[in-house]
Amino acid sequence: MPIEMPRGLPFSVDTWTPNSGRKRHHFLTHAHRDHLQGLPARSFYPIYATRVTKIITLRHLPQIEEGLFVEIEVGKTVLVRDPEGDFSVTAFDANHCPGAVMFLFEGAFGNLLHTGDCRLSPDCLQKLPLKYIAKKGSDICLDYLFLDCTFGRTTIDMPNKESAIQQVIKCIWKHPNAPVVYLACDLLGQEDILVEVSKTFGSKIYVDKSRCAECFQALLLIAPEILSEDTSSRFQVCT
Template identity: 60%
Template sequence: MPVDVARILPFAVDTWTPASSLKRHRFLTHAHRDYLVGIATAAAASIYATRLTILIALRICPDLDRAAFVEMEAGAPPLRVPDPDGDFTVAAFDANHCPGAVMFLFESPAFGTILHTGDCRLTPECLHTLPLQVQGRVDYVYLDCTFARCPLPFPSKEDSIRQVINCIWRHPNAPAVYLACDMLGQEDVLIEVSRTFGSKIHVDVDKTPDCHANLSLVAPDILTADAAASRFHVMAFPGLAERAAEILALARARGQPEPLIPMRDEVGVWHVCLSMHSSRDELERALEVVRPRWVVSTTPPVMAMDLSYVKKHCSLSRFAPDDPIWKVLGITTDAMSRTVVTGSPPQSSVETIEKSEVAVTCSVEEFGSDESRQVVEVAAEPTLESS
């Protein structure tokens, strides 16, 4: 689950914790099931999301009230949100993650400019949808760092899908092709397979109901419930190896040609690539474009501070005493002047080491859920290290 935003902010993003329940405005970046945990019991305030995200969320959580949602769309003009502490604007941009997924850009004189990526795959095309004034520097970025520590170079989504298509072309005599693409966000594979081979995709509503429902919203024209009408079938990814072995064994026992089940040994790392999260290189390139002053990882326990760009550029030694970061963190200028300042949660604790190093550890109540026990640390160059 993602972390809570700073307490001073009037909104919550993707969190339905006791801390986020105190917020006056809620935002939902996408509708993967793990991001909806607790939403039905914490929906007192309006929830801003895209139409597709709303429809998927309502299906997964039938107790939700459609009237609780405020609809936004990627690329639409910024929306002004009235707030007693000062109105702010919010705009949505494509997160390149799953259908309906967006990043939110918040702007206000009170808290500055904040980009919350939600879950994202930050390709150059995705970044170019951001306004030009954002492609330079924002105050704070809440960043999806799922693969921040992963050294593997990911091919693009397009290359990954091309591997699947090429795999199918290499087996023209396979009477059936089983695709483990039942997860929300893998619809692009099915759409491209359907387009390339001129065939609908069979999805068993009983075995993969979520996939059937999502595809009905995203690409209903490629969907068929008739197994005999298509060579292409969706199968669930959980238990893929066992299910594949059963299908192959049955075909052999019947003396039938073996069906094709693209696996990792045939198409490389395409399942990883289609996980829809940025690679380490993509994260670093994205940070070079956005040039944030402060970064918070939304995916504990992986730290945004592991990224080389952040280590080089995002250092508290660069912040002036009147910088808004101290207000966001709840740290007073008086506290900054003391050698050691301590406090018990929910306050922040700060230890200042003279000249060479400054470290800030924000309490879980400020930036993380009780489950994640997230700790965000920043230190001045050259001694910056993550915990």
């Protein structure tokens, strides 16, 4: 769940409360609806997000002015001008859903990493600057870390994304004569499953535009080549 940034920082991340509204800069890690609650249709200050997050957000909330957004892509650093001191922001892949990023802020206030919602795999960590993932005893460290701990206390042994996708594919292989395969993958962030299924079985996937609008729009944006308009397709997304 998004939380307020500490007092004194000139920016907010994923929060749109009256307190956040007084911040001079706003950052949006991804376009899941719980991170868009309260986002105003108009603002005097910019919203930094990836292009994909911007597009999905505008589809969810068409009343928002597109001109509010400043695009920042994975691996890129932008310099943010601020009256109390300029600071830099770098976006890193959050391994969560299309367009989702972690933000690394560096300025006079210190070094701050906000993960947003993330699947923090070893690969994600290795993409962070080496100075922040150095061995114990390093002089350089993060001053603030806002970490997604949704499953921090779970005792469930969760597979990584690749293993989970392979489980789905193996299940399909076990039923070679099934005339139709229904995939309950209509949520933003499950597109990788559909892409791999399409690639593995050499078949496009039918998504009902009216019943699974969010899934259809996301795939149209990131993987249009796997979409089929044939309602008799073997692979179909269901809600």
